[in-house]
Each structure stands twice: as structure tokens, then as C-alpha cells.
Amino acid sequence: MKSEWKVTSNIINGEKMYAVYRILDTSELDHSGNREHYGEFTPDREAAVRLAAKLNREDKKKLCPRCGEAKEEFAVTWGWAQCFDCSVELRKKEGEGRGKEC
């Protein structure tokens, strides 16, 4: 699975530069081919930290709180609380519950 967004620093032309990245597969070693970068290097560390925090917040919104998997794109667009599978399951359960009450 992917890691959270983090900030990395690099000396470029004698200046310390920062960038936002995450590990694509946390079960593998951290090497350049296993990293996803977001945006460009910036000398502003605070900006990079803020960007990483923002991306992590947005990623959490896209995760289903019930099963922890990523929600489908349309589920995110429509503002569903859960992923499609969980929504279907929950709806079924609701239906069953109502059936018993009647």
C-alpha cells in the first residue's frame, strides 16, 4: 500500500530544497522508483509540509471508513460516506431491519 505524503529535502545547486512524496509500495524498500512525487521542489519547507498535510487530509476523505479501501471515484464525487460495496451492504442490512420491524 501507499504511505502518507511526506516531505523530503535535497541540496540542489547548493540550496536546500523540499518536495512532497510518498512511497508507492510500503512493503518494498524506499528507492527512487518506489516514490511518487507531487509538484516541484521548493525552497519553502513550510509550504511543502502544508501541502503534504493537505494531500493526506484529501486522501483520508477518499477512503471508506468502513473497510479502509479507496472509495470509487463516483462515490467520492457523489459524497458517499462509504465505498460502493459497503453502501450496497449497508442498504441491504437496512432493508432487512425494516423487514423485521414490519
Ligand SMILES: [Zn+2]
Ligand atoms: Zn467500504
